[in-house]
Amino acid sequence: MAVLSSLELPNGSYNDDGHQIRTGTLWTAIAHILTAVIGSGVLSLAWSVAQLGWIAGPISMFCFAMVTCVSSFLLSHCYRYPDPVTxxxxxxxxxxxxxxxxTRKQTWxxxxLQILSMYGFGIAYVITTSISMRAIQKSNCYHKEGHQAPCTYGDSFYMLLFGAIQIVCSQIPDFRNMEWLSILASIMSFSYASIGFALGFAKVIGNRRxxxxxSGVQTATIAQKVxxxxxALGDIAFAYPYSVILIEIQDTLKSPPPENQTMKKASMTAVLITTFFYLCCGCFGYAAFGDQTPGNLLTGFGFYEPYWLIDFANACIVLHLVGGYQVFSQPVFxxxxxxxxxxxxxxxFVNNSYTIKIPQLPVLRINLLRLCFRTCYVLSTTGLAMLFPYFNQVLGLLGALNFWPLTIYFPVQMYFVQRKIEPWTRNWIILQSFSFFCLLVSLIALVGSVEGLISERLS
Structure with a gap:
């Protein structure tokens, strides 16, 4: 077993800034974004549309998609300083x-908020994975025993299993070494989103209406509707979360062409693709089930057959979330x-890597700090997920917390500095109005999500 210091690596594999040669392209950036965006959030969108109704639901998705595009364009210009290209x-x-x-205060x-959001995404992904694993077992039970069978299973075992897998995956050194995982996760996300859309479409055809x-789902009181x-707004906000890791994704891109140009193309392409799938899953899910739309489209068992297809879709969710967890965890690491x-x-302990050669396997490089910290990180997200296994409420809370400060406020303020936009000019007023409106939406979503989480915890 050899010991290799990080300072002794070959010089030819590094850029002038001391980081590894960047090899990312438009397609790897799209893969990273899709892995982050088309995640567990897509499964709650049918429920969100059901709460908002046929007009407000689709319009909300379009609005959040536009906000995400604007935010990503602003943020991509801030990757370099002072010039966005050189x-x-x-x-x-x-x-x-x-x-x-x-300012030190704003940086802290x-x-x-960034670390809290990414840590929260990890918790949400543990919850979602366990739900999907359990759904596979329940689907097979319903197929054998009938739809009225109890088929009750716990979550803890599946959460621990997912945590064990993530302990291994977390030893991937950094973002640049996980392109293959993001590509695999993107393929899986397309697969289960397509299945959700197809099942909803087929059920609408079968219902013939x-x-x-x-106005959406009717509730007993106005307060409950609010x-x-x-x-629901918080859940939709959670469905477009990648601004929190945009800089980290952009830092994997090679140049030329300029990174901000590649990132803007990747963002536009990814948002268009995801919005298409979101509208299909959200709208056809609501059209199929109406007021009975489940909180999670593929695990709420509005669909029972074909059971093998539902099993396959949930297996795709699990594989996708293995990569999604890493996309949001690697920046924290x-x-x-x-x-x-x-x-x-x-x-x-911090800087040395230990090279282990095992016959017939690739060379393993283990860093003790990486091994200890990342293992503890995964264990903590798994433990908290076991304490708060509330899918929709956790998604809404995370979306509301993350949406305004990281997706809107900081990109707008940095863009003012980067472009030297003076106060009370036309562009300043437009962007500040945009930021204030998004703040109001974020506060509304935050209050509703906290109330929902408290209600679930007390019930």
Missing amino acids: GARHHFYMDAVKTYLG ICGF VKGSI WKVSQ AVFEKWCAEKVPNSG
């Missing part, structure tokens, strides 16, 4: 905030490990 690179979202806004707030109404609508390397540059 300036110094930023490797993390937090680095860009520090450079552009220059951004870093805290479109269910649902303009809470449900608020939570990188920030912590970079901080440790700066604090204790001479520590072998």
